[in-house]
Amino acid sequence: MGKTSYKKIVCWNCNVEIVQYYDFKYKGDRGQCPVCGVNFPLE
Ligand SMILES: [Zn+2]
DSSP: SSSSOOOBBBBBTOOOOEEEEEEEETTTTEEOOOTTTOOOOOO
């Protein structure tokens, strides 16, 4: 498939789609759940 294209990720808690964004502090892509707020780096 595509190299770095985002794929849909769903929260393992809420089963809603994760919001993906670039974090300049971490210099990397991160994902956050808009419902429970879980935040994690995207590989
Ligand atoms: Zn969640």
